[in-house]
Amino acid sequence: MKQPHLLRGLWQLNQRLSQWRMMQAITAALRLVYPFVLVMTFIDVIGQGFLMKTGFFYQIYHIGHWLPGITIWQQGFTALGLVINGVVAVMIAFATGYYLARSYHGDALTVGIMSALAFLTLNLNYGALGAAHAGVSGVPPFVTTNLGPQGIFLAIVIGLTVGWLASHLMRGVATWYLRHPRLGQLGWTGRIAIPLMSVLIMNGAIGLGLSWLNHGGLNGLVYQGLSNLVTNPGHRGLVILAVTALNNLFWWLGLIGPVSLAGNSAVTSLQNLAYAVQHGSGWGAPNPITLHTLGDAYANFGGAGMTLALVIAIWIGSKQVSYRRIANQTFLPNLVNLNEPILLGLPVLFNPILLIPFIVAPAVNIVLAWCAITWKLVPPIVYPVPRTTPGPLMAFLGTGGDWRAFILSLVCLVVSVLIYLPFIQVLNQEGGSDHAA
8 A cells, every 4th residue: 555645754854864974974873872771660660669658559459567677678779770870871871872973984982982071071060060069968979860861952953963072082192193103103092182182171161161051951941941932831731731742752752751731730730639628629720721630641641642552562563573572561650650661762762753642642642631631521630649559550549549530541543553553654664673772
């Protein structure tokens, strides 16, 4: 059957992009880091879902009442999660620089280390330097929030920049010394030291300058700007739709979480909760249409982009062994709204074929939920639910167990699967089984 023009165009665009050495470096880097992120996420599933007091399974099974040494378990899984989660962006910076340098036939390992050091230099906590001079201890030397998943986009940019720059600098320095033999023979250390000093000085100057604008460095400045751009969408459905679409676009670019859709603690959500406690129901709540009542319960359950539907669409329509393997591995994290593994594993990030359903599926769900709440077919969500609540149950539990909300969640899931399916079938043309992690 002949494919629609849009899908053919997306396939051709994907083929052209896949030939770019920078895109090949990004894909290889994400594939390399994927197993580490998958392990990190399973640790988070256990730590946040089963061991933390705010976890869904902790509350359902009253784990704190029967598991001995619960505090030690909590501390242990928190520590394990920090080991990988705290440096995942550093790993991506290294891997991106490594693979790009390898495509230039340069010293890939050296350039990869330079990329990681450059990324760390941009994320120095300059406030810690001032604190140290003032005799204050305990301030972390790095902006730690930027070293985890939130720093993926910046890590890719730094890896590509340093990978290109350092590879050419190392080759240029070696060539220059060959043309000037009177200067002596350039040793291995010199060939590395000159580009390394150039990269560190450049990034150090940028980082220091940006620290005067924002304590979170370059990454913090980007996130602050994005958050201000889409803050406070209010009660207007079209604005909420636009904010959600823009947020998902950010996720697709590796800007993880600039907008929090989990609005359990928002003022509007607290007003809805107070009304439900007073009246015993969410019907008639003062804020039925908000980013929270539409966004995290219907549009993006399973993670940004409704990736739980992507997993199911892969099971139904994908002929790729690697894609089906990724879907099997990431189903449980996606079920409890932790979707970083599938973003890196397929990858979804920077994949032009998956960009459209990644944005469109949540947008359609918002329209469905807006209509259902406005027409009073379902009550709005009024009760807070844990972040690790299985996605299809979020609206059901958030409305106090209303079966109509559960049916609407299933409708949103089915519609999202149908939206993803044509794009998954386009990806079937890739052939082979080694293009995903």
